[in-house]
Amino acid sequence: MGLGVLLNQRASHDSLPHDLVLALGAATLCVCVFYIDSFTNIESAIAVLYVVVLMMSSPILNGSGLALLVVWCTCLTLFSFVYGHGTSSDISVVVRLIVSLSALYLTFGLLVKNDASRIALFRANSNLQASEARYRAIFEQSRIALWERDYTGLREFVLQLKEEGVEDLRSYCAENPAVFPQATALIKTIDANRAAMELIDATGITNASAIVHDFIAPDDNAFLELMTTIFEGRRFFEGKGTITTRAGRVRHVLISLAFPERSEDFNRVVVGMIDITEREIAEKALAEARADLMGALRLSAVGALTASLAHELNQPLGAIVMNAQTLDRWIDRTPPDIESAKRSIDRIVRDAQRASNIIGNTRSKIRNQPPLLENFCLATMVEETRALMEYELRSAGVNMEIAVRNRIPPVFGSRIELQQVLINLVTNSIQAFEGSQASRRSIKVDVEQEASNVLISVTDNGPGISQAVRDKLFTPFQTTKKNGTGIGLSICRSAMEALGGGLKVATEGDVGASFQMRIPLRASYVG
Template structure:
């Protein structure tokens, strides 16, 4: 640093000495020109030599100084003229005066214009230097891998192929695969930043002695696409390709570059590369996790469906077993009570058909098959449910009462779906009252018109009701308050009604017990659409 300061001082001293020398020469020359012009009889435009004085002084004077010196030289010229020739008319002398003044003025104007151009050039050079400094800083410190490469020879080679009649480089490559090897050998690396060196790995012999073909995967077509972009005269190229690092690792990168309009500027093309290997690996892991989640979801769906079927089929299958046992008891009597046997057999057939309908309905739902809605008389549906669950009522000593509507109510729906919901609600009511006193075990089913669009069918029991904690999770799958329950019934009931445009609402009756209200659309929601 000290030597640099000394060097600057020496240069400044030399410049100052040079300016003093020029100043003395200009002063002596000016004095000589004035003396000859004013005090000798030389008849010539000697004042023109003031131009030399201005030129010698231009380097050390500012614009104002140059203007003042020009005024001084013009004043000395006028003084010499009037001193030598007076006010008399002397045409040759006046012409020499005009020529001298014109030369001084023109020289001053040229010096000032040159000074302006010089200042502009200095400012432009300063801006260019600042721009180059910023560019170099960004280039060297960027975390994006950047190269400066000379593609001029490659472009010339590709343009020569086009001149020879090649119109499709990719088609030409199929029959001449060596063209890409030739192109890679023509690319020269001018500079590379630290990120680029880090991307390719440690190189003991430097980057400038290597061609990029060393780092391009054998089966990668990105470089062919790049050459084709230059061949077709495109202004920008971006592609995704694989690089092979010094230690043999494969890196997936996005390569991007812009080509200049001027063909001579292909000697410095900036190439950027972004390593996206980790991003691609994360996306691949994400896709695999999504696939695994989908498989788990399908497995959970199968499990839910199995639990649903087990729950739905439990009641009719249990009824079949009870009726079969009853049938055997009637057969074992002496003599057998054939009338009772017939009733038991009919109930077995009825419950078997109901189990079959449950399976058919589930299969139709899975295959999205047609399940044709029909007109369902709700009072008849309630009576059928009473008959189906007669054994449960007798076993648990539960009374089943119905508050019918003022007029018959029919809805357009899937019968088996509504019956399954109603059976689930009645079954829950029976089970909820097992700890209730026998004289209070009653289920009250009420039916009525809610409005012009919906019908209300409610099931009330006289048990302990629903706790606040259970109310919050009542319709959550697999939530149950029963030791042997599966927690699927109410969830399935609500989903079934909502799928048809209805609702299932639960609450506690003010006089005790729980009440579930089925809100059923008069017209099937799917049918309306």
């Protein structure tokens, strides 16, 4: 916007009678000065009085008008000089002319500069009003609860405590509970937007400063942290707090504010509050649900562990019972078969020890302890498994063959768990022959090395596994057996994977079943 336009805008706001008086006065003075300077014998710088004409005209003329007036006054001055003195003027007359013209143009420059300052002030004031209008619009229309508060008294109170030697404000407030009501009373509310009034259930009150209800909880930790922010000289504060509305409801809010750098500006601090009550309730409900879920998971884990332990102990305990019955028969003979009885006792001790090892291994898992890892020969472990299963194999009429394909190096792992997996696979094959009319029942165990793994394959010539059953073999509690639990293969696969290996179905077709155990070798043990 140009200077002349702004001056015209300014002049348009002045009263017409006032402008008319100034115009007439300036014109009259101009005529008087011209007459005295041209037609009298007064020897002085009369033309200097044109400065007064210029000053009287400045409120009603814009920049261009003032410039024209200066040119006009200059012309009048030169005319008076030539008319009164001609070309034979002495030096004093010329000096008076120069002084008059200098004063005229100097005044013109000062008036222009003054008008520029007025324009800058006008612009600054206009921008300030526009900024204030924008601020008020944002303040009033925001859906965030906004407060304008005077923290001057609270700041002086907190700094006074610091001057009195208080070093830890939190400890001091804990020892002096009366500080809180005294401190909250020092905060003055200047204004609040509609969202803030709704937050505290005070929509019927139009004047925020008239609110006398103390909705800040005196023991609220957020208020203590706000005081600590001032105490430590920090500018920004954000925290969670609680407020009590005029209706007596407790609401959780997120509080955010920024303190000014200058102490005199603490009389107008904007505080923002966001209602997070619903979120806090949801988080509390979620925490409770999570706690319930963890309890259910613990119960589920206990149930799974119980089922696993029952399944693992079933075989050795069953073997103990059968060996005990066999022992009873050997002793009831006349005469008693002592040698056979001793072999039954040895098998009972062996199976009892195996049951004890299973329990010990389970206890280690409960305590989150790693299983006992050792170096051992897989071929020997497979032979021992056949000896352990001798009674079951003989009772079911199943022949178990072992084939070691090549020289197998010792492996490093949990002997108990690997043997238990193998026993489960052999037991499943034995049970698969129940009701089978096959004339020859056989289970073949192949042991071979493949790269950095040792593979143990357990294959039978039983009825096989259908594709529908094969897809769910390792799913917990899925079984086709009448008295099965459906967790044996799931436990076996988990045990193998925990040792870094794996267990898979290697069956192809619907005749017979084949499972393959993959056991990793440690590089330092490869011979």
